[in-house]
Each structure stands twice: as structure tokens, then as C-alpha cells.
Amino acid sequence: MRRGQITWLFAIATAVIVSFVLLYPTVEFYSQDREALKIDNPKDFYSLKKKALRLGLDLQGGVHIVLQVSDPRGGSVSADIQDQVLEKIRIRVDKYGIAEPEIVKSGTDQIVVDLPGFTDIDTAKTLIGSTAQLQFHLLRSPEECQNLLQAIDSVLAIKLAGPGDESELAEAEAVPKSDTAEEAITSLFGEEVIDTSQEVLDEEDFAKSHPFSAILDRWLGNWWQITMENFYQAQQYLEMPEIQEVIPSNYKLAWGTRPVKGGDRRFQTLYILNRNIELTGESLVSAKETYDQLRQPVVNFELDSDGARRFSRVTGQHIEENLAIVIDDRVESAPVIQSRISKNGQITMGGDATISDAYLLAILLKAGALPADVEILQSTVVGPALGQDSINRGKQASMIGLILVMVFMAIYYKFSGIIADIALSLNILFVLAFMVIPGVNATLTMPGIAGLILTVGIMVDSNVLIFERIREELRTGKTIRAAIDAGYDRALLTIIDSHVTTLITALFLFIFGSGPIRGFAVTLSVGVFLSLFTALFITKVIFDMRKKYKSLSI
Amino acid sequence: MMRIIKETNINFIGQRRFSFILSGLLAALGLTAFIMIIIGEANLGIDFTGGAEVIGSFDRSVTVDEVRDALAVVGHGRAKIQSISGEGFENSFIIRLQGRIESAIPETTYTEEGKMIVSMVAVEGDKLGDLLKQAINDHFTDNKFTLDSTNNISSRVGERLTRDAIKAIVFALLGILIYIWIRFDFRFGVAATIATFHDVLAVLGIYFILNREISLLVVTALLTLAGYSLTDTVVVFDRIRENLKQFRKRSDYASTINTSINEVLSRTVVTSVTTIMVVLTILVFGGEVLFDFALALALGIVIGTYSSVFVASPVIVEWEKRAPRRLK
Numbered sequence: 001m002r003r004g005q006i007t008w009l010f011a012i013a014t015a016v017i018v019s020f021v022l023l024y025p026t027v028e029f030y031s032q033d034r035e036a037l038k039i040d041n042p043k044d045f046y047s048l049k050k051k052a053l054r055l056g057l058d059l060q061g062g063v064h065i066v067l068q069v070s071d072p073r074g075g076s077v078s079a080d081i082q083d084q085v086l087e088k089i090r091i092r093v094d095k096y097g098i099a100e101p102e103i104v105k106s107g108t109d110q111i112v113v114d115l116p117g118f119t120d121i122d123t124a125k126t127l128i129g130s131t132a133q134l135q136f137h138l139l140r141s142p143e144e145c146q147n148l149l150q151a152i153d154s155v156l157a158i159k160l161a162g163p164g165d166e167s168e169l170a171e172a173e174a175v176p177k178s179d180t181a182e183e184a185i186t187s188l189f190g191e192e193v194i195d196t197s198q199e200v201l202d203e204e205d206f207a208k209s210h211p212f213s214a215i216l217d218r219w220l221g222n223w224w225q226i227t228m229e230n231f232y233q234a235q236q237y238l239e240m241p242e243i244q245e246v247i248p249s250n251y252k253l254a255w256g257t258r259p260v261k262g263g264d265r266r267f268q269t270l271y272i273l274n275r276n277i278e279l280t281g282e283s284l285v286s287a288k289e290t291y292d293q294l295r296q297p298v299v300n301f302e303l304d305s306d307g308a309r310r311f312s313r314v315t316g317q318h319i320e321e322n323l324a325i326v327i328d329d330r331v332e333s334a335p336v337i338q339s340r341i342s343k344n345g346q347i348t349m350g351g352d353a354t355i356s357d358a359y360l361l362a363i364l365l366k367a368g369a370l371p372a373d374v375e376i377l378q379s380t381v382v383g384p385a386l387g388q389d390s391i392n393r394g395k396q397a398s399m400i401g402l403i404l405v406m407v408f409m410a411i412y413y414k415f416s417g418i419i420a421d422i423a424l425s426l427n428i429l430f431v432l433a434f435m436v437i438p439g440v441n442a443t444l445t446m447p448g449i450a451g452l453i454l455t456v457g458i459m460v461d462s463n464v465l466i467f468e469r470i471r472e473e474l475r476t477g478k479t480i481r482a483a484i485d486a487g488y489d490r491a492l493l494t495i496i497d498s499h500v501t502t503l504i505t506a507l508f509l510f511i512f513g514s515g516p517i518r519g520f521a522v523t524l525s526v527g528v529f530l531s532l533f534t535a536l537f538i539t540k541v542i543f544d545m546r547k548k549y550k551s552l553s554i
Numbered sequence: 555m556m557r558i559i560k561e562t563n564i565n566f567i568g569q570r571r572f573s574f575i576l577s578g579l580l581a582a583l584g585l586t587a588f589i590m591i592i593i594g595e596a597n598l599g600i601d602f603t604g605g606a607e608v609i610g611s612f613d614r615s616v617t618v619d620e621v622r623d624a625l626a627v628v629g630h631g632r633a634k635i636q637s638i639s640g641e642g643f644e645n646s647f648i649i650r651l652q653g654r655i656e657s658a659i660p661e662t663t664y665t666e667e668g669k670m671i672v673s674m675v676a677v678e679g680d681k682l683g684d685l686l687k688q689a690i691n692d693h694f695t696d697n698k699f700t701l702d703s704t705n706n707i708s709s710r711v712g713e714r715l716t717r718d719a720i721k722a723i724v725f726a727l728l729g730i731l732i733y734i735w736i737r738f739d740f741r742f743g744v745a746a747t748i749a750t751f752h753d754v755l756a757v758l759g760i761y762f763i764l765n766r767e768i769s770l771l772v773v774t775a776l777l778t779l780a781g782y783s784l785t786d787t788v789v790v791f792d793r794i795r796e797n798l799k800q801f802r803k804r805s806d807y808a809s810t811i812n813t814s815i816n817e818v819l820s821r822t823v824v825t826s827v828t829t830i831m832v833v834l835t836i837l838v839f840g841g842e843v844l845f846d847f848a849l850a851l852a853l854g855i856v857i858g859t860y861s862s863v864f865v866a867s868p869v870i871v872e873w874e875k876r877a878p879r880r881l882k
Binding site for chain 1: 701702708784817821824830833
């Protein structure tokens with residue numbers, strides 16, 4: 001062996017050792033009970049996880065959300081607004097205690113949030129996709145609500161009956177058509193009072209003349225309850241332009257945040273609010289979840305001095321009335337004002353809220369409302385079991401693929417094939433090690449594993465080219481030594497040319513791809529690039545360890 | 555020395571009339587598929603159209619038809635429902651639903667007994683998954699359905715992905731054309747690009763005929779095979795270039811090219827065998843996520859190998875025949 005040879009061997013050995021060192025934390029991390037470590041020693045868990053090979057959401061499970069940011073006034077979103085939304089979401093996610101979130105801007109008006117290991121999609125959607133605009137509204141009086149209900153019924157009855165059925169309806173339709181909504185209500189009031197306790201009309205007739213009342217389950221003064229089966233129907237009615245016209249402009253109809261249980265049925269609540277906003281979440285200085293005396297989850301909040309003044313005035317003037325707590329146009333609850341409240345208030349959680357709902361709300365209120373409208377464009381959750389299944393399949397597929405190729409090479413090219421196999425194994429080792437180099441921190445995804453397997457096929461191609469060339473050179477009568485040298489020499493350019501095309505496509509996949517596709521582009525290009533080194537260089541060094549060949553097994 | 559392919563002298567170039575017809579058909583099929591994609595008739599994945607994908611498992615075994623019945627209640631009986639299996643995944647299903655409608659207007663119909671059916675036929679992608687989950691839970695009250703994964707995509711995400719996918723394909727093909735042009739010459743560059751286009755179109759066409767879903771991963775596979783098929787073409791071209799250095803008589807042009815193909819044939823076959831071996835392992839063991847991806851690659855390898863021999867090189871021969879270059 002010449003001295004140059006020893007130097008090269010030393011270099012290769014160093015690369016192998018460095019790779020093993022780089023990959024050691026990965027092996028350590030993934031071979032132990034990670035859940036146990038996370039609970040026993042979170043500090044070790046995260047420091048080890050940071051050094052280990054990072055798995056994509058599709059492999060370790062987690063939530064992926066794409067958020068569209070839009071200016072409520074229309075027009076494009078400024079970079080500043082996008083930054084502010086991102087910052088607020090980061091605060092929310094951090095406060096909620098989700099580790100290692102990845103929150104990045106995408107394009108000029110989108111934000112992508114990845115929460116690895118977190119699989120509660122509903123919480124994630126609320127946490128990230130809520131504007132969290134808090135508003136306090138008073139409710140309209142029960143009489144006003146009753147009038148509104150009658151107005152809706154009469155307009156809807158005409159609309160549903162259709163143009164041909166007017167005569168049949170004339171009886172039921174006690175209201176003359178009026179031009180304005182206000183007029184309709186005044187004319188209705190006192191003329192016909194619906195008394196539901198008396199079953200004067202049989203059910204079918206009642207439904208015909210009072211189609212909206214008919215689908216309501218309960219009238220509770222200034223809010224109405226609707227069973228889940230009728231919920232969509234009610235929404236559809238309320239969206240009709242004719243109905244929208246009947247609702248006076250200083251009224252606001254809003255649904256409850258979550259359904260309420262009653263017996264074995266579930267109800268949605270529709271609140272009839274005064275459109276005027278008494279106070280917004282901007283006046284809030286703090287919020288904290290807790291239980292009230294009845295062991296119900298609540299959120300206690302504290303207002304700034306200006307907010308406290310306004311709140312004190314409103315609550316003082318409207319004692320015994322309901323005050324609705326509205327978050328993003330949904331009513332959380334509408335408790336009765338018992339006494340004047342100034343600085344410290346309490347939000348009663350509606351529906352079947354739990355303490356975690358209160359916790360979530362407190363965090364949203366503390367972080368403050370987003371400065372723009374947001375809409376969830378994509379929400380993906382991968383359960384840890386599915387991720388683990390993907391890992392197992394990926395492992396299995398790579399091992400089998402690798403073994404098949406190695407056996408084939410060893411049979412087809414004998415000793416030379418085994419040399420290629422050594423290079424192949426080193427190539428995979430180097431690709432994985434490259435991915436965990438601090439600063440590179442590439443992410444392994446399921447398509448990434450496919451890229452790695454594909455690299456195996458592509459990498460042996462280099463050695464196939466060389467070996468076939470050596471065989472050709474041998475056939476022309478060259479000595480073994482000369483044939484080996486000529487084989488490597490001539491195949492070099494071909495190999496580079498052919499791999500550059502793969503690298504070009506991988507480059508554009510990386511630029512234009514996202515998430516899992518990027519993972520594929522990374523493993524494929526790193527694999528192909530490193531294979532130039534392993535397939536050309538390492539095998540040559542091994543061939544050159546012997547100076548003279550009497551025979552060559554190829 | 556073990557050899558799959560002994561020294562051969564197959565007249566590949568002589569078969570070009572036959573191969574041009576076959577390739578023309580494949581390309582025409584691909585173009586049809588491409589047009590169908592543009593007019594929205596192709597089987598595109600929810601990545602592109604928007605929609606929802608739900609993966610979940612039942613406690614007890616359930617048939618695809620039963621799941622379909624549950625979804626029919628909410629008007630989604632036409633969802634794609636696929637039974638999957640795996641370790642820890644008994645009684646599991648993938649349910650895919652495509653939706654490109656933006657507003658949420660429920661439709662109400664009544665059965666003969668007067669029972670009302672509310673179907674959310676028009677829901678933005680983000681809410682579809684929740685609806686499916688609810689519908690299944692309501693239907694199978696005594697058989698718990700556990701979600702393993704959901705994916706809700708708005709059609710607006712799809713528009714953006716489609717744009718990005720087209721950009722990636724155009725830029726990659728341009729990049730390849732320019733590289734081959736620089737490394738070889740213009741004719742070789744054009745011939746290689748034609749062959750690559752042919753491969754991508756052929757796989758796309760076959761996917762269309764098989765009515766397999768064209769997802770983002772399949773598009774990724776198409777781009778990958780563009781790169782792979784070029785590898786094959788470049789190897790053949792490289793040998794042609796080397797042999798053309800000894801090129802003397804014009805009448806020998808076609809036979810020189812034919813000899814070059816024969817010389818690298820064993821490499822072409824061996825590499826295709828090793829690559830297809832690993833792709834087949836992904837196909838068989840990679841699971842549902844990677845199946846369509848691997849299938850596209852497997853088809854691509856077969857077609858890419860064929861095209862480097864039967865398409866790229868004959869194009870050069872034909873070109874030379876019609877517009878001979880001067881001998882050096």
C-alpha cells in the first residue's frame with residue numbers, strides 16, 4: 001500500500017466514525033421508551049430529541065394547519081399584519097404549552113403551523129384559527145324577541161308556500177305585507193299572539209303558518225333552543241335575504257359556542273342580541289381559568305381603568321338583565337347581571353364546557369385578538385399510531401429493498417459487487433448522518449424514506465456503469481489493472497452527467513414542494529450527491545488496495 | 555462472469571417505425587389525460603381539488619358498504635371508501651371526499667315517512683372531515699370509530715399547489731433541456747426532452763386509464779421519473795458521442811447509434827433491474843401512503859428504459875436522415 005492510499009483509508013474511516021457519532025443520539029432516542037423519558041426527565045428528553053434525526057409530522061404524528069390571513073376591510077394583507085398574526089399565534093401556542101411548534105409564513109398572506117406530537121385537532125384549530133375577538137352585548141327584551149319570531153314566521157310562511165299557494169295561506173298569514181321590518185313588527189304586535197300551550201292549530205297547520213317556530217324546541221325569553229337535527233335548517237332559513245330584511249338593523253343574532261345537552265338530546269342556542277358593543281377584549285389586562293362556587297369552569301378577567309369605568313356603567317344600569325359574552329360572533333354564555341361589576345369580572349362557560357375549554361379561552365383572551373381575519377385552509381392531523389405504522393413500513397421496505405439489491409450485486413458482480421455493497425451501506429450511513437448535522441437538521445418524512453430507497457437503486461447504477469465498462473475493457477484484452485483504471489476513467493463523466501439531471505429535478509421539487517415532498521427532495525439529492533463520493537471514490541480506494549491483480553472477480 | 559445480456563446486436567433503430575407508433579399512442583393517451591385534468595374530468599387527489607380524507611378504525615369489523623350507508627345519510631355516499639390493514643390497524647378505512655364548493659348551504663330532503671335528511675353537500679373542505687366523523691359516530695352507535703388521521707383541505711390550497719406543481723415541472727424540464735444542450739448539442743437536448751416528455755405523458759395516460767388518483771405524490775413521482783429516465787438517455791447518448799468520434803461514413807450513422815445502444819444494453823438492463831427491485835419493495839411494503847407513488851415510479855422505470863432505447867436515439871437518427879450534418 002502506498003502512503004496516499006493510507007491517507008484515503010484514514011479519511012474514509014474518519015467519515016464513518018463521525019457519522020456514527022452524529023447518529024448515536026438518534027439511535028439512543030428512538031430505541032427507548034420516549035413517553036416515559038418525557039415525563040421523568042423532560043430536559044434530557046428535549047436535548048436528546050434536538051440531536052436526534054427529526055421526523056416529519058407524517059411519521060411522528062401531529063397537527064398541520066394552513067391559515068389564510070385576510071384584511072377584514074378587503075385588500076391585500078401587509079407583511080406587518082402577517083408578522084403580527086404569526087407572533088400572536090406563537091404566544092398562544094407557547095402559553096398553551098405545546099413543545100417545538102413550527103410557525104412560518106407562507107407566501108404573502110398565509111401562515112403554516114406545525115405542531116409535532118400534538119394530536120388534539122379541535123384544540124389546535126381553536127387555538128390557532130380563532131380571531132378571539134371578545135365582545136360584550138346586552139340581549140333584546142323577551143317581547144322584542146317574540147315580535148321578531150313572529151315576523152320571521154310570517155315572511156318564511158309566504159316564502160315557503162310559494163307563489164301559487166297564497167289563498168291557502170291567507171288564513172294563517174295574519175300579517176299584511178309591510179315595507180319595512182320595523183313596521184312589520186309593530187303591526188304584528190298585539191294582532192296575533194302565538195300561544196303554544198294551547199294547541200288550537202293542529203301541528204301541521206302550525207308548521208305551515210309558523211315554519212320557524214315549528215323547528216324551535218324552546219322559547220326562553222331572549223334566546224331560543226334548537227335541536228341538532230334542525231340546526232342546519234334554521235341556519236339555512238336565517239341566511240335567506242328575505243329573513244335578513246326582517247331582522248332590525250340594531251339586532252344581532254348569534255349562536256352559542258357549543259351545543260347544550262338536555263336529556264339524550266343536544267341543542268344549539270340562538271341568542272338575540274343588541275347590536276351595540278358594550279365592551280371589547282381590548283380592555284382586558286388578564287384572564288385566568290378557575291372554578292366558581294358551583295364547581296363550574298369559569299374565566300376570571302381583569303379590566304384596565306377605562307374598561308372598568310365603562311363596564312361599571314353598563315352593569316350598573318342593567319342589573320337583572322342578561323349580558324352576553326361573545327367570542328368571534330359566538331355566544332359563550334349570557335349570565336344575568338347580579339350587581340355592578342367594575343374591574344374584575346367572570347365569564348361563565350356555556351354548554352358542557354370543561355376546565356380545559358376555560359383554559360383555552362383564558363389563553364386566547366390573554367394573547368389578545370388577532371389584528372386580521374383568519375381562516376383555516378387546511379387542517380391535518382396524523383395520529384401517533386399511524387405515524388408509527390408508517391415508520392415500521394418504511395423500515396421494512398428499506399431493509400428488504402437494500403438486501404435485495406445487495407444480494408443481486410454480490411451474485412452478479414461477485415467480489416466487485418461486494419465492494420459496491422460496502423459503498424452502498426456507507427452511502428446510506430452518510431445520508432442519514434448528513435441529515436442530523438447541526439445546522440442542516442433535515443426532516444425525514446415518509447416520501448423521504450422512499451427517496452432514500454430510490455437512492456439505493458440509483459447509487460448502484462454508478463457501480464454498474466463502472467463494472468460494465470471494466471468488463472468491456474477486459475474483453476478488449478487490457479490487463480486487469482488497466483481495465484479497472486480505464487473503467488473508472490471513462491465512466492466518470494457519464495455518471496456525473498446522468499446524476500446532474502436527477503439533481504436538477506430534485507432541486508425544483510425542493511423549491512416548489514412543501515412538507516413531505518421537500519423531505520423526498522432532500523433525501524434524494526443528498527443521496528445522489530453523496531453517491532458520487534461513495535460509488536466512485538470509496539470503491540476505487542478499495543480496488544487500489546491491491547496493486548497487482550492476477551485475476552478479478554467481476 | 556455472470557451476464558444477463560450477452561454481447562448483442564439487436565437492430566433497435568430498425569424497429570423505429572413500430573416504436574414510433576407505440577410511443578405516439580402512449581403520448582396521445584397522456585395528452586388526453588392532460589386535457590382531462592385541465593377541464594376537471596380527471597381523478598385528481600384532494601391535494602388539488604380540496605376535500606377531506608379521514609383515516610380511522612372501528613372496534614369491530616365493518617364492511618365498506620356499511621360505512622357508505624352511514625355517509626349516505628349526510629349525502630356523501632359517493633365518497634371513496636377503502637379498507638386498509640396493517641399492524642395495529644384492524645377494521646380501518648380511508649375515506650376520501652372531494653369538494654370544491656365554497657359556501658356552507660345545507661340541503662334538506664324528506665323521505666317518504668316524512669323523515670328529514672339534512673345533507674351538507676356544499677361545505678368548504680375544512681369542515682368536511684368533521685362532518686364525516688360525526689356522521690359515522692351517529693350511525694355506528696355501538697361500534698366506536700377512532701380517528702387516526704384527518705386531512706381537510708380547502709380548494710384554495712389546491713389552486714396554489716397546482717400552480718407550484720406546474721412551475722416545478724416546467725422549470726425542471728427547461729433545466730434539463732439546457733443542461734443536455736450544453737453537455738451534448740441541441741439535437742441531443744431536444745431528443746432527450748422529447749423522450750422525457752413521452753415518459754411523463756405515458757405514465758400520466760396509464761394512470762388516467764386505470765382511473766388511479768393523481769395526487770401530489772404522484773406528480774412528485776412523475777418529476778422523479780423525468781430525472782431517472784434522463785439518466786438512462788444520457789448514458790446511451792454518452793456512448794453514442796464516444797462512438798461517433800470514430801464515425802467515418804454517413805451510411806454508418808444509424809448503425810453506429812445502434813451499436814452504441816447494444817454496448818450499453820447490459821448496463822441499462824442491470825440498472826433497471828436494481829431500481830425496479832427497490833421500487834417494487836416500496837410498492838409491496840410501503841403501505842397505502844406510498845402505493846400510488848411507487849406504482850408511478852415502477853411504470854416510469856419500464857417506460858423510461860424503453861424510451862432511452864426506442865425513442866431518444868431513433869429521433870436523432872431520423873433528424874440526421876432529414877437534415878444531415880457535415881462530416882468532421
